[in-house]
Amino acid sequence: MTTGEPCFTARHWRILASHWHPVALSRHLGTTPLAVTLLDQRLVLHRGISGVAMAAVDRCPHRGAALSAGSIDNDLLVCPYHGFRFEPSGRCVLIPSSPDLMPPAGLQLQVLNVREAYGLIWIRLLSDGCADLPHFDEWSAPEYIHVQPEPVDWATSAGRQMESFFDVSHFAFVHRDSFGESDNTSVPPYDVVATFDGFQFDYVSTVSNFPLGLKHLNPPGFLWSRLFRVHLPYCARLTITFPCDGLLHILNVATPLSPVSTRVFSLICRNFDPDLPLQAAINFNSLIFAEDRRVVEQQDPKQLPLDLRQEVHVPADLASLTYRQALHAMGLA
Ligand code: FES
Ligand SMILES: [Fe+2]
Secondary structure, X not given: OOOOOOOOOHHHHHHHHOOOEEEEEHHHOOOOOEEEEEOOEEEEEEEOOOOOEEEEEOOOOOOOOOHHHOEEEOOEEEOOOOOOEEOOOOEEEEOOOOOOOOOOOOOEOOEOEEEEEOOEEEEEOOOOOOOOOOOOHHHHOOOOEEEOOOOEEEOOOHHHHHHHHOOOOOHHHHOOOOOOOOOOOOOOOOOEEEEOOEEEEEEEEOOOOOOHHHHHHOOOOOOEEXXXXXXXXXXXXXXXXXXXXXXXXXXXXXXXXXXXXXXXXXXXXXXXXOOOXXXXXXXXXXXXXXXXXXXXXXXXXXXOOOOHHHOOOOHHHHHHHHHHHHHHHHOOO
């Protein structure tokens, strides 16, 4: 870590480490070691012979080398420095400089809980965490088309990124080049409802989700429902109901690499327009996220203020107020 960068407090780290976070796309993980970061912790991932994803802290217990710079040989992770070999359980099974020596018990990698779901590799750093993965059943439903853009790193906190995902009063200003309607700024009141792992709200407005060039497709007077489901701390799903009852789901997961650096994973699926090229959906999504990112990376401070007195709130901010209170209640203030 660069000197001067903020780090997580021990308490925040423990809370966040008890939750699952995606760290890579499944399609990026093969049989060569892959380095990723989560909560300031460097990790090494690889896929075993059986195809199962494995993860460990990216540090050799011998002399601290980065195992992600090593290799895999017959399901064994080989350290690049002195060639020690580690089996999937993390136990060292060979010390090449003393091949007849039984490796001491201390030569043990810290292996981590891994899950693979929705095309993502998820890690939980603490094994005693109680949280489960968010549900996203539509991802595997046959009537849906899936799009999985590349993750994007944002120079901000996971909280700021998340809040921008479900902020409903910025469309007319931030999304002028995608779907925003500059003359449609008023936010009708909406209600927020608590759920077992967060909260949800259905934001109903006349702001259409059609891109600028296709606004003429919007049926006059159509009310657009944007149902946001927030799974604390850093996952949210948006379901947009299109005219003709088409459903578009976008899962936004903000993985905290550090307190001010976030890798954003997004999954998109829809049950309409089967012939529209997937690349068009990826491009539209990228444009929207780039518009958000340009503003959000400049917010000051980068960490989301959980003391409600630090920023000023208006009625449209009910969801963000709820989010800040919920993170505060989790102990993340
Ligand atoms: S540092 Fe890994 S084998 Fe020596
Ligand atoms: Fe946005």
